[in-house]
Structures are given as structure tokens and as C-alpha cells.
Amino acid sequence: MTRKNAPARLETERLVLRQWKRQDYAPYAELNADRVVMAFFTATLNRKESDTMLRYLHAVMARRGWGIWAVERKEDGAFIGSVGLHIPRAKLPFSPCVEVGWRLAQAYWGQGYATEAARASLRYGFEVLDLPEIVSFTTVLNTRSEAVMRRLGMKTDPKENFEHPDVPKASPLREHCLYRITRQEWMAKNPA
Numbered sequence: 001m002t003r004k005n006a007p008a009r010l011e012t013e014r015l016v017l018r019q020w021k022r023q024d025y026a027p028y029a030e031l032n033a034d035r036v037v038m039a040f041f042t043a044t045l046n047r048k049e050s051d052t053m054l055r056y057l058h059a060v061m062a063r064r065g066w067g068i069w070a071v072e073r074k075e076d077g078a079f080i081g082s083v084g085l086h087i088p089r090a091k092l093p094f095s096p097c098v099e100v101g102w103r104l105a106q107a108y109w110g111q112g113y114a115t116e117a118a119r120a121s122l123r124y125g126f127e128v129l130d131l132p133e134i135v136s137f138t139t140v141l142n143t144r145s146e147a148v149m150r151r152l153g154m155k156t157d158p159k160e161n162f163e164h165p166d167v168p169k170a171s172p173l174r175e176h177c178l179y180r181i182t183r184q185e186w187m188a189k190n191p192a
Contacts, residue, residue: 006065007061008069008128010120010123011074011120012116013116014075014116015073015080016072017069017117017121018069018071018072020054020070024054024070024079025054027079028050028054028070028082031103031105032044032050032103033046033047037104040138040139040142040173042168042171042173066084066124066125066128067085068083068084068086069082069083069084070082071104071117080105080107082104083101083103083104083114083117085121085124086101087099090164091165092165093162094178097133100136101136102117114148118152119152122134122152122186123190126186133180136149136152136154136179137176137177137178137179138176138177139173139174140161140175140176140177141173146177146179150179152181153181155180160178161177
């Protein structure tokens, strides 16, 4: 799963998924400090925490050639958030795995961008990386993200709900649902 070439750049009809740039730090920090965007995470991030995360995402992309991409809108070059593939560091009941995830600024919600960018990430994961399966998970309270997972063709089984080990036991965010899609399922619905 390691690539030694330049980081992948993905394009959709309306979006570019690319490696991170210096000018992404400020808008990414704003996104991570937004209480509404971060409502289903245990906390918002301050600038230092956000910058640390972005340096990590940039380094992973540079090393591996893929990861969580910065997402910009083609029509105006606006940075809208992050979407991509990630190997979770937490020890989860279904580890090891590759997940698809997204985090967009509020101004870009409800326009299909998360689904469009996540679909490009799945295509890359299955058609370029040859991954056998990609998962996605979120707190059971996050119905918006669950809707994206369903639009991507991912399926869930409530019996696979789990308590996320990085979320405090008393938190209402602890219970998570797991969605999956296999390469075979993807290829059947998205022939080349």
C-alpha cells in the first residue's frame, strides 16, 4: 500500500483533491475550531492542534502517495475541507482497515461535495490501490455523515456498532456505527 511517486491528485466534475499547501493552514484551523463542524468530535481544535494535524496529513500523503486530501472547488479555487482515505491509529474492533472520511466547512454542506469527493476517494482506493474493503464510521448521532455513507453504497449492520476507544466512556458520542463496502461491491456498481 505504499507509493513512492508524487502524491495522487484526484479530480471530479467540481472538485480537486490534492496535497496540502501552506495556505491551507488558516482555513483548516477555522474549520477545526468551528463548533458545528466538530459537533460529533470530542472537542474542537485550537490553531496549534490543527497545524499539528495538518503537518501529519501532509507527511502521510508525501510518504504514501495517498491519504486525506485537501479539497478545493474548481470554479473558484476555494478550500472547502478535507476528504480521503486513512488508516486509523486507534485500535478498533475491525482493525486493520482503511477508512474514507470527510470534514467540510459549513458553507459547503448540503451541496453534494462530501459524497462527490468521497466517491473519488473510493474509486482511487479500489481501482488504483486495489483495496479489498473500505470502511467508514461515525457516532450514531451523526445522521448527516451516515447519509453520505449510504449514498456511497456502503452498508451497515447494527450488530457491528462499537464503542470508540478514543471517546470518553460517559460521552454520548462513544457509540459508533460502522459502514463497509468491498471492492467487489464497488466494481459491480461502478464499472470501469
